[in-house]
Amino acid sequence: MNALLRAEGVGKSYPLRGRRVDVLREVDLTVRGGEITALVGHSGSGKTTLLHILGLLTQPDSGRVVVEGADGPVDTSGLGDDALAGLRRRRLGFVFQSYNLLPQHSALRNVLLPYAGRRAEGEERARTLLARVGLAERADHLPGELSGGEQQRVALARALVNDPPAILADEPTGNLDTDSEELLLGLFRELADEGRAVLLVTHNPAVSEFADVVHRLERGALVTSETQRKKGSAK
Amino acid sequence: MNVFSLALANVLALRRRLFGLVALVSVAAAVCLGALGIAGRAQGVTDTGVKESNANRSITVDRPADRPGTAPLTDRTAARLAKLPHVESVQHRAQVSFGVLTDAGDTVLLYATTHRPALTPPITKSVREDLFPLRPGEIVTPATSQGVDLSALVGQDVETETTRFVRPGEGTGVTGHARLVGVYDPTWQLDNPDAAYAADPTVIGWAAQRSGEPEKNYLATIGYDQLTVVARTAADVPEVTEAVQRLGYPAVTLQQQLDALPAVLEMIRVVGQVLLGVLGVLAFVGAVTVTGALSRQRAQEIGILKAVGFRTRAVLTMLVVEMAVAGAVAALLGTVLGALLGSVAAALLRGSADLAPYVEGWVLLPPPVTLLLLLALTVLVVAAGSLVPARRAARMSPTDAMKDW
Numbered sequence: 001m002n003a004l005l006r007a008e009g010v011g012k013s014y015p016l017r018g019r020r021v022d023v024l025r026e027v028d029l030t031v032r033g034g035e036i037t038a039l040v041g042h043s044g045s046g047k048t049t050l051l052h053i054l055g056l057l058t059q060p061d062s063g064r065v066v067v068e069g070a071d072g073p074v075d076t077s078g079l080g081d082d083a084l085a086g087l088r089r090r091r092l093g094f095v096f097q098s099y100n101l102l103p104q105h106s107a108l109r110n111v112l113l114p115y116a117g118r119r120a121e122g123e124e125r126a127r128t129l130l131a132r133v134g135l136a137e138r139a140d141h142l143p144g145e146l147s148g149g150e151q152q153r154v155a156l157a158r159a160l161v162n163d164p165p166a167i168l169a170d171e172p173t174g175n176l177d178t179d180s181e182e183l184l185l186g187l188f189r190e191l192a193d194e195g196r197a198v199l200l201v202t203h204n205p206a207v208s209e210f211a212d213v214v215h216r217l218e219r220g221a222l223v224t225s226e227t228q229r230k231k232g233s234a235k
Numbered sequence: 236m237n238v239f240s241l242a243l244a245n246v247l248a249l250r251r252r253l254f255g256l257v258a259l260v261s262v263a264a265a266v267c268l269g270a271l272g273i274a275g276r277a278q279g280v281t282d283t284g285v286k287e288s289n290a291n292r293s294i295t296v297d298r299p300a301d302r303p304g305t306a307p308l309t310d311r312t313a314a315r316l317a318k319l320p321h322v323e324s325v326q327h328r329a330q331v332s333f334g335v336l337t338d339a340g341d342t343v344l345l346y347a348t349t350h351r352p353a354l355t356p357p358i359t360k361s362v363r364e365d366l367f368p369l370r371p372g373e374i375v376t377p378a379t380s381q382g383v384d385l386s387a388l389v390g391q392d393v394e395t396e397t398t399r400f401v402r403p404g405e406g407t408g409v410t411g412h413a414r415l416v417g418v419y420d421p422t423w424q425l426d427n428p429d430a431a432y433a434a435d436p437t438v439i440g441w442a443a444q445r446s447g448e449p450e451k452n453y454l455a456t457i458g459y460d461q462l463t464v465v466a467r468t469a470a471d472v473p474e475v476t477e478a479v480q481r482l483g484y485p486a487v488t489l490q491q492q493l494d495a496l497p498a499v500l501e502m503i504r505v506v507g508q509v510l511l512g513v514l515g516v517l518a519f520v521g522a523v524t525v526t527g528a529l530s531r532q533r534a535q536e537i538g539i540l541k542a543v544g545f546r547t548r549a550v551l552t553m554l555v556v557e558m559a560v561a562g563a564v565a566a567l568l569g570t571v572l573g574a575l576l577g578s579v580a581a582a583l584l585r586g587s588a589d590l591a592p593y594v595e596g597w598v599l600l601p602p603p604v605t606l607l608l609l610l611a612l613t614v615l616v617v618a619a620g621s622l623v624p625a626r627r628a629a630r631m632s633p634t635d636a637m638k639d640w
């Protein structure tokens with residue numbers, strides 16, 4: 001499938017006690033549509049940093065990120081804050097480890113939050129998505145009234161509200177029990193099957209085994225391998 | 236999702252955390268509105284009752300006592316003054332002291348005074364709708380004078396005591412009767428504090444009797460004690476005053492005399508204005524503090540919004556609109572509270588004889604234009620106060636805002 005999200009020669013360093021620590025060095029990474037891509041590595045290896053750079057939340061020090069825009073690939077280097085926000089809203093969907101729902105608003109309103117279209121259609125779309133993640137009945141519940149797994153599925157519905165071609169998830173099952181994890185991974189698989197690019201950051205072997213491609217971050221560089229699953233399905 | 240509907244939903248959801256600000260601003264607004272309402276209404280009463288009346292165009296001409304060459308204030312003098320440029324009319328006043336004897340045995344010393352249509356006292360109680368012109372034998376006195384409540388005697392015949400000339404410096408008392416047909420607000424003191432209005436023949440008769448001059452000659456020889464020259468417009472007053480003075484008569488305008496509101500109302504107005512300033516500062520500082528504190532608490536939320544694609548400007552708008560809505564709620568609550576407060580204060584003020592005539596109506600709020608302006612100002616000040624902390628919050632990078640990812 002085609003590359004929907006690409007990091008080219010991305011470098012990032014942070015100051016640490018007076019000197020600079022290179023977290024990412026010349027990282028090239030392509031996330032393709034129709035696949036689940038896993039990003040693994042030990043804690044502090046820079047997974048979140050790379051996901052944020054790919055998600056246009058953090059600017060890289062060097063290199064560039066190319067995102068699949070509505071009319072083809074967009075080089076995001078040199079884009080202003082507003083343009084980046086627009087791409088995040090319409091072309092990317094985020095799922096975070098701690099769900100990151102707004103606690104004062106209902107599930108429905110949380111899903112609707114980034115919606116960029118007309119209000120009347122938005123509500124219908126949000127309800128459809130909640131039904132898709134199995135929460136049609138919980139639309140009016142506050143996040144605090146939902147379990148962790150349910151909150152994460154609301155977050156996934158929110159990520160999908162503008163129908164983005166790429167989904168980025170940082171440790172999405174980190175706080176979930178195995179049942180919830182399975183449910184969520186099933187949904188991610190559906191999204192990949194629809195042709196979307198799904199990037200999962202994880203240190204959970206069960207999750208990375210589920211992926212089609214696994215990238216490992218080691219000392220700021222990527223080591224890539226295809227999983228058994230991918231090899232199997234490619235035959 | 237639309238930033239405005241999100242802001243509204245946030246205000247609803249976060250109402251407990253906005254309660255302090257709303258309470259603060261609404262109480263301040265209420266006190267301010269109440270005070271301005273009362274003072275404004277009193278000012279309005281004075282404006283319509285006095286400033287726009289003939290009084291503002293009136294020039295008082297007194298007897299040329301120590302000027303031998305100048306004619307007394309006779310009808311001829313009045314006619315002469317009436318011919319001066321820009322003069323609309325000349326009205327006369329005669330005044331003579333007399334006593335009213337009450338049933339309780341008190342004697343109230345008053346000044347029988349002719350009534351000038353340009354300067355009608357504010358009647359508080361009367362036997363009929365249109366008191367003036369008075370009929371011979373009728374008098375209108377202050378509601379209270381020298382500690383005696385004369386309003387209780389309205390409609391009754393009272394015993395009077397006037398003076399008859401015996402020889403210069405000596406007089407003898409004459410008792411008579413008059414009907415007390417009305418009383419006026421004692422704060423009206425244009426004709427001295429103890430003026431009692433009576434029909435012209437009554438006053439002239441008593442004055443002539445006191446002077447020893449035959450009644451039919453009185454106006455030609457002694458004349459009135461005061462003339463009121465009414466100018467065509469208020470702007471003509473200075474010129475007419477000068478013209479009168481050039482003829483040798485002491486003349487003063489009434490404008491200065493009427494300017495001042497009773498001291499209490501003036502104080503209330505000043506308090507209202509001071510409170511307006513305090514309200515502004517409170518609203519501003521409150522908004523700065525609350526927005527700052529709220530956006531620190533809500534950094535995570537702001538980070539989430541930016542992560543899912545909200546622009547800096549949209550987040551800023553959301554935060555400011557939230558505060559503006561809180562400000563609007565506070566302003567509306569303040570209006571309701573202010574109306575209540577104003578009514579209570581009005582009821583209290585109405586209990587004071589000096590102030591009652593200035594306190595019209597039961598619900599006292601400033602006029603609609605002022606009110607709207609105040610409401611808009613409150614909203615604006617609160618929104619302005621939220622601007623700086625909201626901007627700081629809105630400009631955080633999404634990753635900085637959501638540190639605990």
Ligand SMILES: Nc1ncnc2c1ncn2[C@@H]1O[C@H](COP(=O)(O)OP(=O)(O)O)[C@@H](O)[C@H]1O
Binds near residue numbers: 015023041044045
């Ligand atoms: N904003 C930051 N400022 C300074 N150092 C940071 C910042 N973000 C991440 N780091 C550092 O970069 C390294 C990689 O962090 P991160 O990308 O979160 O790793 P991971 O997600 O793989 O655990 C860590 O050593 C972390 O301390």
Ligand SMILES: [Mg+2]
Binds near residue numbers: 047048049
């Ligand atoms: Mg991480």
